[in-house]
Amino acid sequence: MSLRELVVLGTASQVPTRHRNHNGYLLRWDQEGILFDPGEGTQRQMLLAGVAATDITRICVTHFHGDHCLGLPGIVQRLSLDRVRHPVAAHYPASGQQFFERLRNASSFYETATIRQEPVSADGPVATGTFGVLEARALDHGIDAVGYRLVEPDGRQMIQERLREFGIAGPDVGTLLREGVLGDVRVADVSVVRRGQKFAFVMDTRLCDGVFALADGVDVLVIESTFLAEDTELAVAHGHLTAAQAARVAAECGVRQLVLTHFSQRYRDPSRFHAEAAEVFDGEIIVAEDLMRIPVPKRLSL
Incomplete structure (x- = not known):
């Protein structure tokens, strides 16, 4: 039986808290294990969540700010330490090539794993396989950043x-x-169309065309909501979204399940994010917590 779920490894933004680790998200999608934005501590969070290095088949980095990539050295070395036999593809903004190289070779280790570096240089497909198509779109942040979208083809x-x-x-x-x-x-x-499922991952960005293109019609939208609407000016200034803006994207794009994450440490009460989003979006809203497991929603009947 296939398994499709999001394992949340970390939900903080720039500064971790007692309860929130830096970013880290593993999408289990049948035979694929896509690790998004491994921040500091991802290796330990994987242990706590019951995720093995052998589960990882692909790494996707949205941009090279530390809270989204400083866990890469540990992950890269763990792939070799655990002797992962399958190749692992790595996607990241092409302009950050030097950062990826530095992180991949941050210290001496005995490398046995095969990591295929596949930098993203333009909008569009970055990988295809039995899972469907993995796409990337440019976002609007302080440095080059991309979001990712997984699209499964329709079946019968x-x-x-x-x-x-x-x-x-x-x-x-x-x-x-x-x-x-x-x-x-x-x-x-003797059959009917079985719609393919779609997943989108959107981190640090202002509202832009890329956000809406990634979120269009997806079953699951994992999206940053660093700020609340009361701090919209701060969000715009620093290249981030509010919970209300994330909910607007979900509402306008026909998203089924909205997963809010990447929260600023300034807010003590996570229920405020849910309340703000619910004023705009009437679908399923999940305020992500570390080590949470979120099943991909079942297919809708046609």
């Missing part, structure tokens, strides 16, 4: 009653799916 869901009517069973079902036709029976005769 078989209707068992129709299969029985046509006497199709066993290996013939797979043949029909692959070939699109079996004798006089078309795949459309």
Whole structure:
């Protein structure tokens, strides 16, 4: 059975707190394990969350501010220490190449893991596979930053009653799916479209076209909400979003599940983020907490 969930490793912004580690998010997506923005302490948070280095198949860094990347040296070295056999792709803004190289080689270690560096230099697809398409879009921050979007292609869901009517069973079902036709029976005769799921990851940014493009129609939007609306001027000045702005994106883009994260240490009561977002967005809102596991919502019936 496939597993799709977000494992939250850290939810703080620039300054960690007693209860919030620096950033870190692992998306389990069937056979993929995509680690987003490993900040300081990610390796230990993985241990507490029950995540192994062998679970990581891909690393995505949005930008090279410390709270989003200073955990990279530990992760890179842990991949070798645990002798991870599969190659791990690493995506990050191409302008930060020197930072990635420095972090990857921050200290001496015996390297055995294979890390494929795949810097992002333009909007569009950065990887394809059985998971679908991983895309990147430029964001509006103080330095070059990108957000990521995972798009699963549409598939087919078989209707068992129709299969029985046509006497199709066993290996013939797979043949029909692959070939699109079996004798006089078309795949459309015995199935309906199964919409692919979509996931978006948006960190440090002001509102911009890239934010809305990434969030468009996704099942899960993980998005920074560093500030509350009372501090909108600070948010704009420092290249961040408020909870209200994140909720506006979710509402306008038809998001199903909104996950707020990356909170400034100035706010003591996390329920304020939920309350502010709920005034704008009437869908599911989750205020992320460290070590939380968030299932990807079940597919909607057509």
